[in-house]
Amino acid sequence: MEAVNRKWYSGMLSTEDWWAVWLGLTMFVAGLFSIVGVDLVGWMAKPGTWVTADKMLKVTGYDMNPWAALLVTYIIFTCLTCIGAYFMKLDVKKFFYGFTIIFAITWACWLIGHNAYLAAVPNEWDKYGITWGLALGGGASYMLALAVGLIIGNFFKGFAKFLHEAAKPEWFIKTAIVFLGIKVGLMSMEAASYTFELAVAGAAATFVAYMLFWPIVYSLGRKTFKLPRQWAAVLASGISICGVSAAVATGGAIRSKPIIPVLVSMLIVVFAMIELIILPGLYTATLDHEPIVAGAAMGMTVKTDGADAAAGAILDELMRSKAALRGVHWQEGWILTSAVMTKIWIDMFIGVWAFVLALIWVYKVERQPGQSHVGASEIWFRFPKFVLGYLLTWFVYLGIAVFGPDLVEAASHGAKIVQSPMRKMFFMLTFVSIGVITDFSKLRGMGRMALIYAIALFLIIAPIALIVAYIFHHGMMPLPA
């Protein structure tokens, strides 16, 4: 069946982007019921830090058996995602089986990663009766999930193919980002001016960085590597803006053959994984005195929303665990938010950028008689819709704090369940899925393109992102826990 974006509401029921909004808002609204004293989300299971197996699983609200809560969690999210899969015209039966397996792997990794020897930080060791540990915080679960996903994606390719229908890292992470909006809203309740400062600094840094990234990478492609104009433009956008979505948007804007953004996207997905593996550890080792700078730089460097938010989440855990070793305790989420904030600005920027490129291409570069027109609706079609969910959840909780301070405590009850265990579960689903769909062997045969990508990423994008992030964010620190 054809899929043409013709009306402003096209794709509302058929795209992952919109389904991230629907899924996110469903739980957001359910969480809001705590304001009237009704707990609609207390069935959510969550892992506990454990030494003995009886402590590994907890229930967030209801008084029920934790394993029963996990079953309810599975049933509810399987139903919701299968409804989404149905409307997105995925193979629902394959999606159901795939999601069930990914859900099981996700929870196994999440629970194992919360073993006290892996996760507990030194000031908690006495509490768990242990004398040593890796002190990785929640990062242990994330890294384990990523490793398992990558092993499946690269060594069990038949199995990975079976899971592909349900391995949707972008859908999962966009849903998690809508949930993150609730967290940012709660954080705004505590520190409105700091959150605002973080948002403005992120916007400014993003604008400056992208005015530099694109022309430099485009020139590198054209002048040094002699790439055709269309290849250079698509590659420049993919590397320097927001990965696959930028490559596709640019390919469309300049009317390139679809095969160009498709091939570039294969490269982007693999490199995003390389960035995800390398950068959190590197920044934790070298930038632990500037955690917000590291987060913002991450947001500008790592391509694709899934890889960026995943890298931000690992960075948040590793940075806080390292700080805890020094006796410094930061609130969870500020470093992650700085990474996601810059990324969201970039995502919003791509629609406008693609529109500008389309105007340049149609009216200048490939000007022809019988002129074709570029509709402003193209900006809307390329606008990342999950951002609407993120902003809505953020501003609703900010609004509660401003206009109904008496409701804050009741609102926080439901919000905390949605923004913490639910959000983290979707991060975990993202880690497993992103590993499953990443096949490093796809780099074979892409020698020159891979070389340009590596040079641009590590010698241009990463250093500039770091400098710009430092200029706009230095001195900003996560709030103390």
Place this chain on the structure above:
Amino acid sequence: MKADMELVIVHDGEQWIASNDSLKASGCTLPELDENLKQVIIKSGVFKPGTKITVFMGFDYSTIPTWIRQYAAHYFNRYVSIEL
């Protein structure tokens, strides 16, 4: 923007193909497609010669590989003015 004719456009790996239920045109480049489309429309007799029409072409995103659709949901739409 209002269009006199609506078409779906795809790329088959070699050429751009624009079609609806009643007509179909193709070309290796978009200018070539537009020129061929003009001839097909004239031949169809739907519009009088000398008429200036606006044609909407919406890219069929279902032809993009499934794994990419989670990252982006739109390729392009274009409006072309054709004087028959």
